Amino acid sequence: MNYFPDEVLEHVFDFITSHKDRNSVSLVCKSWYKIERYSRQRVFIGNCYSISPERLIARFPGLKSLTLKGKPHFADFNLVPHDWGGFVYPWIEALAKSRIGLEELRLKRMVVSDESLELLSKSFVNFKSLVLVSCEGFTTDGLAAIAANCRFLRELDLQENEVDDHRGHWLSCFPESCTSLISLNFACLRGEVNLGALERLVSRSPNLKSLRLNRAVPLDTLQKLLMRAPQLVDLGIGSYVHDPFSEAYNKLKIAIQRCKSIRSLSGFLEVAPHCMSAIYPICGNLTFLNLSYAPGLHGNKLMKLIQHCRKLQRLWILDCIGDKGLGVVALTCKELQELRVFPSDPFEAGNAAVTEEGLVLVSAGCTKLNSLLYFCQQMTNAALITVAKNCPNFIRFRLCILDPIKPDPVTNQPLDEGFGAIVQSCKGLKRLSLSGLLTDQVFLYIGMYAEQLEMLSIAFAADSDKGMLYVLNGCKKLRKLEIRDCPFGDSALLEDVGKYETMRSLWMSSCEVTLGGCKSVAEKMPTLNVEIIDESEQMEFNLDDKQKVDKMYLYRTLVGHRKDAPEYVWIL
Amino acid sequence: MEGSVGYDNDLNLKATELRLGLPGTEPVSIVRRNKRSLQQVADDDCGVNGCKSDDQNETAPPPPKAQIVGWPPIRSYRKNNIQTKKNESEGGGIYVKVSMDGAPYLRKIDLKVYSGYPELLQAIENMFKFTIGEYSEREGYKGSDYAPTYEDKDGDWMLVGDVPWGMFITSCKRLRIMKGSEARGLGRGV
Numbered sequence: 001m002n003y004f005p006d007e008v009l010e011h012v013f014d015f016i017t018s019h020k021d022r023n024s025v026s027l028v029c030k031s032w033y034k035i036e037r038y039s040r041q042r043v044f045i046g047n048c049y050s051i052s053p054e055r056l057i058a059r060f061p062g063l064k065s066l067t068l069k070g071k072p073h074f075a076d077f078n079l080v081p082h083d084w085g086g087f088v089y090p091w092i093e094a095l096a097k098s099r100i101g102l103e104e105l106r107l108k109r110m111v112v113s114d115e116s117l118e119l120l121s122k123s124f125v126n127f128k129s130l131v132l133v134s135c136e137g138f139t140t141d142g143l144a145a146i147a148a149n150c151r152f153l154r155e156l157d158l159q160e161n162e163v164d165d166h167r168g169h170w171l172s173c174f175p176e177s178c179t180s181l182i183s184l185n186f187a188c189l190r191g192e193v194n195l196g197a198l199e200r201l202v203s204r205s206p207n208l209k210s211l212r213l214n215r216a217v218p219l220d221t222l223q224k225l226l227m228r229a230p231q232l233v234d235l236g237i238g239s240y241v242h243d244p245f246s247e248a249y250n251k252l253k254i255a256i257q258r259c260k261s262i263r264s265l266s267g268f269l270e271v272a273p274h275c276m277s278a279i280y281p282i283c284g285n286l287t288f289l290n291l292s293y294a295p296g297l298h299g300n301k302l303m304k305l306i307q308h309c310r311k312l313q314r315l316w317i318l319d320c321i322g323d324k325g326l327g328v329v330a331l332t333c334k335e336l337q338e339l340r341v342f343p344s345d346p347f348e349a350g351n352a353a354v355t356e357e358g359l360v361l362v363s364a365g366c367t368k369l370n371s372l373l374y375f376c377q378q379m380t381n382a383a384l385i386t387v388a389k390n391c392p393n394f395i396r397f398r399l400c401i402l403d404p405i406k407p408d409p410v411t412n413q414p415l416d417e418g419f420g421a422i423v424q425s426c427k428g429l430k431r432l433s434l435s436g437l438l439t440d441q442v443f444l445y446i447g448m449y450a451e452q453l454e455m456l457s458i459a460f461a462a463d464s465d466k467g468m469l470y471v472l473n474g475c476k477k478l479r480k481l482e483i484r485d486c487p488f489g490d491s492a493l494l495e496d497v498g499k500y501e502t503m504r505s506l507w508m509s510s511c512e513v514t515l516g517g518c519k520s521v522a523e524k525m526p527t528l529n530v531e532i533i534d535e536s537e538q539m540e541f542n543l544d545d546k547q548k549v550d551k552m553y554l555y556r557t558l559v560g561h562r563k564d565a566p567e568y569v570w571i572l
Numbered sequence: 573m574e575g576s577v578g579y580d581n582d583l584n585l586k587a588t589e590l591r592l593g594l595p596g597t598e599p600v601s602i603v604r605r606n607k608r609s610l611q612q613v614a615d616d617d618c619g620v621n622g623c624k625s626d627d628q629n630e631t632a633p634p635p636p637k638a639q640i641v642g643w644p645p646i647r648s649y650r651k652n653n654i655q656t657k658k659n660e661s662e663g664g665g666i667y668v669k670v671s672m673d674g675a676p677y678l679r680k681i682d683l684k685v686y687s688g689y690p691e692l693l694q695a696i697e698n699m700f701k702f703t704i705g706e707y708s709e710r711e712g713y714k715g716s717d718y719a720p721t722y723e724d725k726d727g728d729w730m731l732v733g734d735v736p737w738g739m740f741i742t743s744c745k746r747l748r749i750m751k752g753s754e755a756r757g758l759g760r761g762v
Contacts, residue, residue, distance in 0.1 A: 074642065076645070076646075076647045076648065077642035077645045077647070077648070078641060078642050078648055079641065134647060134649065148596070158645060160649040161649070161651070162648070162649060162652075188649065292650075293650075293653060295654070300664045342646065342650065343646065345645060345654070346644050346646060346651065346654065375644060375646070400644055400645060402644050404640070404643060454644070457645075459643070459645070474744075484642070509663065
């Protein structure tokens, strides 16, 4: 291939879009590395501390789209203290100083300040797309800056962020000249929005395909918006409360019927369940339905709605659907690929409305199922074995039994065999989360069979170091391992420290690893950052190596210790 | 703060854990499992809950457990959302029966719909087509043959209007519009 001019190779590389493939291409030879790096437009960085913005900029001068992830996954569950890190400002600052023409920024679990949003909005003329998932640290003032300054903004997508809502004039900050919006999602904002500004914005956005509203948008505004945007493909309804005999409801029915392109429906943040019939006309086309924030919708009304959704591929629902309701899903949604069942009452473990029965029903009826997140009251080995047989195509299998060490209630046995069946049957399994009573045995199975496994989450499981060793030795493609409350100690941690360089990160909290063990890893592997997170700051006073470490997070990095760690984080 | 940080969690949980088990039985250890070997469990022949399994058939409700940090694993955003929704919908509508002396059947109203006494009384007046009269602390409802009363949590019949609205709607079990001599008796105070 050396006798092809660079332009030809570049053209060929244009067809290679996946990050993995492009990374592979860059490793073939020096000339391919060079061509690839100049033509690369999209970069994904799974851990913002693994590389520095300066090195990113140096290698990929043509960068247009950057995806960054910050805090470890367990931060979602309050296991990582605030201000641990994951600040986006230094990245935006460095990119702003360079000649990079950033157009898209996608962030997950990062701390985003209003200053960084403002700097972002002013530094990149062609900035088009901002996606923030599970981030924090900003207010609606930051959003106002984005709205006001990004003249060609196409996408503003806020998913499940904690935003300080200063009660919106931010929507009014979109100038009259802004007509380029394709996607606007502000469902996670808790405050009022300027409804008039919203209507005008939607009116002048002919390309708007995705619109997700927050609770403050009432039904009659929804109706007006739908009248102006019948081309919508993705709709998130805010408030859906009204009188079924009112004029507003009739108008809504008409408006919805015009929206023949809607394929994705979510929200219903406030819902009066007796008015769902207005939605029926669009249900037949839906491929994604997210009712996981609509606890007011359950029982027969929910069943009826689902019965209209025959083309559903992804369903996110609350457990008040019950096993019976899942039976309806199994009969109706033959195209279903992804199911997520969230708890509606997470702290009252006895009240979870779904059990192994619902899952078995869905597995029998929906044979295309490949992705599962299931919070349930209980699970049995028999059920898991049946599910494994019915659905061998699982890529993601995340099971959360609300009582963390509950055995099989029928046999009183651990759930080793059930999960063993899953990993043996689902040869393409990439992500697995375990729960219930589990011994070392399940990890033996995982090490043996889960050849494609990339991410594993373990809690309250195993009997000894053997469990962790089975996994580390067996799962060759493992990238992320997160463990809490398991009896894994130093001998497991230290068995093969080289392995951690092949992984993105390892999290261990409330396990048996000691300070000495962690120090050992850090000493042997200079390319890893080994962080001890110690909020009680006991470590400062008691430097005994035999002391158990409460939270350890280690990750590979090319840029050494980070400089922005708070006082309670000790990088060994 | 004795020993390692890890064991602190164990102690704290024990201290705050609510249990319905018999005194003397081991509480379920939900944080540290390394203490318990499968061998031991198998020997006991009664699952992970140890000696409690005899009590713990499907009929017995599980003891309420102390909340474990970060469990169940759902995003804080979602958790906060559920909490908000629960707070809002707690109680739902407060429907109470309303009877009127001499009326052939009772009615039901949702107290949550009204923001205060004037609205409530207006609604009752409309419902039963009569007038209640003006309220005064001293003399109750003057200018009418009727007096609105309610049965409170203790089973006593009280005059509507004496207590703050918020207290009223949480303590009111049913309403009764008293008429005639009974009403006059109440209206004049004891």
